[in-house]
Amino acid sequence: xxxxxxxxxxxxxxxxxxxxxxxxxxxxxxxxxxxxxxxxxxxxxxxxxxxxxxxxxxxxxxxxxxxxxxxxxxxxxxxxxxxxxxxxxxxxxxxxxxxxxxxxxxxxxxxxxxxxxxxxxxxxxxxxxxxxxxxxxxxxxxxxxxxxxxxxxxxxxxxxxxxxxxxxx
Amino acid sequence: xxxxxxxxxxxxxxxxxxxxxxxxxxxxxxxxxxxxxxxxxxxxxxxxxxxxxxxxxxxxxxxxxxxxxxxxxxxxxxxxxxxxxxxxxxxxxxxxxxxxxxxxxxxxxxxxxxxxxxxxxxxxxxxxxxxxxxxxxxxxxxxxxxxxxxxxxxxxxxxxxxxxxxxxx
Amino acid sequence: xxxxxxxxxxxxxxxxxxxxxxxxxxxxxxxxxxxxxxxxxxxxxxxxxxxxxxxxxxxxxxxxxxxxxxxxxxxxxxxxxxxxxxxxxxxxxxxxxxxxxxxxxxxxxxxxxxxxxxxxxxxxxxxxxxxxxxxxxxxxxxxxxxxxxxxxxxxxxxxxxxxxxxxxx
Amino acid sequence: xxxxxxxxxxxxxxxxxxxxxxxxxxxxxxxxxxxxxxxxxxxxxxxxxxxxxxxxxxxxxxxxxxxxxxxxxxxxxxxxxxxxxxxxxxxxxxxxxxxxxxxxxxxxxxxxxxxxxxxxxxxxxxxxxxxxxxxxxxxxxxxxxxxxxxxxxxxxxxxxxxxxxxxxx
Numbered sequence: 001x002x003x004x005x006x007x008x009x010x011x012x013x014x015x016x017x018x019x020x021x022x023x024x025x026x027x028x029x030x031x032x033x034x035x036x037x038x039x040x041x042x043x044x045x046x047x048x049x050x051x052x053x054x055x056x057x058x059x060x061x062x063x064x065x066x067x068x069x070x071x072x073x074x075x076x077x078x079x080x081x082x083x084x085x086x087x088x089x090x091x092x093x094x095x096x097x098x099x100x101x102x103x104x105x106x107x108x109x110x111x112x113x114x115x116x117x118x119x120x121x122x123x124x125x126x127x128x129x130x131x132x133x134x135x136x137x138x139x140x141x142x143x144x145x146x147x148x149x150x151x152x153x154x155x156x157x158x159x160x161x162x163x164x165x166x167x168x169x
Numbered sequence: 170x171x172x173x174x175x176x177x178x179x180x181x182x183x184x185x186x187x188x189x190x191x192x193x194x195x196x197x198x199x200x201x202x203x204x205x206x207x208x209x210x211x212x213x214x215x216x217x218x219x220x221x222x223x224x225x226x227x228x229x230x231x232x233x234x235x236x237x238x239x240x241x242x243x244x245x246x247x248x249x250x251x252x253x254x255x256x257x258x259x260x261x262x263x264x265x266x267x268x269x270x271x272x273x274x275x276x277x278x279x280x281x282x283x284x285x286x287x288x289x290x291x292x293x294x295x296x297x298x299x300x301x302x303x304x305x306x307x308x309x310x311x312x313x314x315x316x317x318x319x320x321x322x323x324x325x326x327x328x329x330x331x332x333x334x335x336x337x338x
Numbered sequence: 339x340x341x342x343x344x345x346x347x348x349x350x351x352x353x354x355x356x357x358x359x360x361x362x363x364x365x366x367x368x369x370x371x372x373x374x375x376x377x378x379x380x381x382x383x384x385x386x387x388x389x390x391x392x393x394x395x396x397x398x399x400x401x402x403x404x405x406x407x408x409x410x411x412x413x414x415x416x417x418x419x420x421x422x423x424x425x426x427x428x429x430x431x432x433x434x435x436x437x438x439x440x441x442x443x444x445x446x447x448x449x450x451x452x453x454x455x456x457x458x459x460x461x462x463x464x465x466x467x468x469x470x471x472x473x474x475x476x477x478x479x480x481x482x483x484x485x486x487x488x489x490x491x492x493x494x495x496x497x498x499x500x501x502x503x504x505x506x507x
Numbered sequence: 508x509x510x511x512x513x514x515x516x517x518x519x520x521x522x523x524x525x526x527x528x529x530x531x532x533x534x535x536x537x538x539x540x541x542x543x544x545x546x547x548x549x550x551x552x553x554x555x556x557x558x559x560x561x562x563x564x565x566x567x568x569x570x571x572x573x574x575x576x577x578x579x580x581x582x583x584x585x586x587x588x589x590x591x592x593x594x595x596x597x598x599x600x601x602x603x604x605x606x607x608x609x610x611x612x613x614x615x616x617x618x619x620x621x622x623x624x625x626x627x628x629x630x631x632x633x634x635x636x637x638x639x640x641x642x643x644x645x646x647x648x649x650x651x652x653x654x655x656x657x658x659x660x661x662x663x664x665x666x667x668x669x670x671x672x673x674x675x676x
Binding site: 415416417418420421422435436437438439441442444445446448449450460462463465466467469470471 | 584585586587589590591604605606607608610611613614615617618619629631632634635636638639640
């Protein structure tokens, strides 16, 4: 997740590198799907490394879809689609400081008990989200650190879902 | 908007007083509609002063509806209903610091270009939301201050909508 | 529920009379909220008899709201708002034959185990919906017949919810 | 689209064969994603032929996802997700008569101006949907006929979207 129209050059470069690294791990990239800013760049990075990309679009206007989205899901639900973005993801990464849209995705993720990695976020963002859901918020300042954190989180989730399954039997 | 299960006693007292004051102005109270915390208290305050209350519920479970909600809208859309909450409101008030749910409503409101009043919020919350959308964020530390700000905002919105109508003719 | 842009004159007349009769019973009218066809007419009828009207709007465009809607809920979710319409209603009335939008509301209502009254529907509509959910579909050819059926259904629902409560204690 | 819990054996056999044929054409299969009836069978057929499958799930309960879904989109929006199903699809196929859920998808598709193929539908269903949106409704009684119709529709849509692009330049 990250800024669309107002993304900084550094966030776009990081997003491209992150998308590429995610694809190299064999993971699927999921974004808001539009042809703008961080969304667009992370998809392009993923495709450059042969990954699969999923985009959850806010409107029916097909001209707004990033060319680097393989599976475009059309919701026509505006920012309500942000809830689908976070529920569908295993781990949420906020790339750069982002604006109100990114903030809503981080908050909806935390509300849904999902882990969020703040990659190159602002100090106000880190202070706020750590305060409301410290346990679920992690920080990274590079692509490789972000990938390492995701690996740890996935391992942790796999273990806890094994526990859940065991408890059911 | 405000905390549900984890609301502080001070937030619940403020929410009741705020609901009552809103009803005295003849305004409609809109909340997430559940029988918990700030939502429940602001509705009860509004009914104590004879106001009209609207609740946008996240699930179909009718036992979770606040008894003080007059018009209960059932969405079965989980936290996606937070988007409807903010789009339907003229002004959003976050009462108390709140948690991730409240944060998502503030962020969705700012994304939708709605004014948000942070009433007795945390300093981290104020710093974060002022940073991402300073123009739309206001602060209050009492019910009467909150009501005064809403009045100013409604007057401002009425003026700007008159301008819009004039431009169209 | 009923046709918007393509409503027939007879459906609009019936909708106005139905809205008025619903308000006279002290019930709340809920529609899709737009200023078109059956939605608009049933709200106007309800207001003519001093009723309360709720509209669940598909878009953010406030110019499309019926002037006779008291509580306008803004969803920005297109036809997904039809699901909210039926979940929020105690009984659904389809006024006139309607088009695809009305058909989706009838189907979503039946899927959610809600009673539907087909008032002056087409024979194809009656045959289809009776076939898929006969138990939940009722027919009426006048406003007074529609009101009588709603009364019976509300009595039945009240009884069954008493049973549910008893079973829980 | 088609019945979940109450699917007939013939519909499940047809769904499997249809999924396989769709995958052989190189098309993506999109369904409601649950591990029941027509949804489950069409996904299994598609995977048997090496296709890509997308499922739009109504709830957060991951145990309800069909094992044959590659990309699972979690909406937590109940039947409102039916709107996403039809908006995201190029062509909608209703396999078998279906129930109220399938009827809502057909109706939402027609409301959104999407083509719908009724494959082995009931005569009441054909009569009803032809009446409300005749231009968009097609009928098929075999998998090969369904595939032929989809090919024609895709060719038609491609031509009309070329026209749209030309008009814009």
